Amino acid sequence: MPSISKKGFSMPESPIRKLVPYAEKAKKNGAKVIHLNIGQPDIKTPQIALDAVKNNTLSVLEYSRTEGSEVYREKLASYYLKNEINVSAQDIIVTTGGSEALSFTMGSIADTDDEIIIPEPFYANYNGFATAMGIKVVPVVSQIENNFALPLIDEFEKLITPKTKGILICNPGNPTGYLYTREEIKKLSAIAKKHDLYLIADEVYREFTYDGKEHYSILQEQGMEDHAIIVDSVSKRYSMCGARIGCLVSKNKEIIKTALKFAQARLSPPTYAQIASEAALETPQSYFDDVKTEYVSRRDLLISELQQIDGIKIGHPHGAFYCIAELPIKDSDHFAQWLLEEFRVNGETVMVAPAAGFYASEGLGKNQIRIAYVLDKESLKRAVYILKEALKVYKDQ
Structure with a gap:
């Protein structure tokens, strides 16, 4: 069999996307997965952009x-x-x-x-x-x-x-x-x-x-x-x-x-x-004002909810729509996969991005996750509750 390039072998997997097969399997088995793993906003695209394509x-x-x-x-x-x-x-x-x-x-x-x-x-x-x-x-x-x-x-x-x-x-x-x-x-x-x-x-x-x-x-x-x-x-x-x-x-x-x-x-x-x-580019400033207000509200709720979990350390973001949370665990890769494969609260679980993939230094970020607060506040609150319950029963490997 022909060999794969050394470059191909050394290409890193995306910490954001590598768990997708586990999420898809969870959904096929009837679970609802709340996605905290990817920066895909639920904010509506400006209509002017959609109309430009539609009416060209x-x-x-x-x-x-x-x-x-x-x-x-x-x-x-x-x-x-x-x-x-x-x-x-x-x-x-x-x-x-x-x-x-x-x-x-x-x-x-x-x-x-x-x-x-x-x-x-x-x-x-x-x-x-x-x-x-x-x-x-x-x-x-x-x-x-x-x-x-x-x-x-x-x-x-x-x-x-x-x-x-x-x-x-x-x-x-x-x-x-x-x-x-x-x-x-x-x-x-x-x-x-x-x-x-x-x-x-x-x-x-x-x-x-x-x-x-x-x-x-x-x-x-x-x-x-x-x-x-x-x-x-x-x-x-x-x-x-x-x-x-x-x-x-x-x-x-x-x-x-x-x-x-x-x-x-x-x-x-x-x-x-x-x-x-x-x-x-013709999007009015009011669009961004509204979006910023919404993201601040989501950030504040997320941080407030996370701070109620014992043993968590949180970075406080002043921009974008992400934060890093350090969890009282050893291996966030294993934890993230376990959430998708084994843990449910009333048929729901969460998908997070293990943070080790956001570092180049070996061993750093192993107990951290990245959370994207691109969902509505009700979903964020529910997701943090599921994380809280998961940490009560999770056993480090």
């Missing part, structure tokens, strides 16, 4: 330009300007989701065995993108005890080697919900300039910041034109996860020129999804 008059579904529709990129540039990010359409490449933007970025800045420093825990697929590109993730640990704040700059500098090509952050963070302060962005920018590195920011949750705190982009920072790369997406902003439209944004012309070659290899981003995404 295309007679031929053609390829779009490799870098994405010029009209869409012009409108994206206007959107960024409203957010105090001064870029042009020529600084933007439209991608198939933020995922492709991350892959293009990694492929453009690093060669095999080069390194990218990432504060952990981080979005689990960063591990997958890096593995696919032959890049080494070098983690710098942030702690739940200080709410996953930026580690000391000294910790970053200790990790910089001749193979270090960049620093990657998610702001606000997945899986922690941590929102980097202006001062933290300035510190990261300074280290990127000092050591001639790229600073990559995954900013797909830009609109979702809470408690009076504001998002500060790396491209708002002066002097970062050659160093800053933004990864963005419509998936969470407009509750359009299935559109698979994102973008790579940089004022570094060499980055755009290089990423465009990767983009040419996949031809073009999807046309219908660009039509929807372009229309979504």
